[in-house]
Amino acid sequence: MAGMASEPVTQSRVMFQSADKKEEPTHRKLGKLTVKYNRKDLQRRLDIEEWIDNQLHLLFDYEKEEITELEIDIDELLELSDTEQRSRLHELLQECEKPKEDFINGLLYRMKGLRKMSGPLKK
Numbered sequence: 755m756a757g758m759a760s761e762p763v764t765q766s767r768v769m770f771q772s773a774d775k776k777e778e779p780t781h782r783k784l785g786k787l788t789v790k791y792n793r794k795d796l797q798r799r800l801d802i803e804e805w806i807d808n809q810l811h812l813l814f815d816y817e818k819e820e821i822t823e824l825e826i827d828i829d830e831l832l833e834l835s836d837t838e839q840r841s842r843l844h845e846l847l848q849e850c851e852k853p854k855e856d857f858i859n860g861l862l863y864r865m866k867g868l869r870k871m872s873g874p875l876k877k
Contacts, residue, residue: 826846840858
């Protein structure tokens with residue numbers, strides 16, 4: 755009977771170890787949510803960049819085939835305060851002769867809630 759008493763102790767240890775294994779799928783689910791969230795951020799950023807490109811073509815009367823030297827870096831803007839963002843955009847668009855306030859307001863509105871990209875996601 756002494757041998758039988760030690761068996762339940764061994765079984766409880768096995769059950770405890772299996773409880774740890776049940777937590778692994780939870781970590782995997784969290785990983786899937788993170789990937790999905792990042793994909794959403796990336797899509798939003800892509801949409802903003804396409805909007806910027808289209809608006810710059812309208813502001814400067816460029817044809818779609820023409821390449822402009824003007825580059826608006828969203829990550830650079832995100833590091834600045836609201837006032838500094840507006841000033842930086844005015845500085846970048848100083849050669850534009852058309853009214854640019856609608857573009858600047860539209861861009862700043864679209865950027866709200868974006869976070870600076872870091873690491874391998876910035877590809």
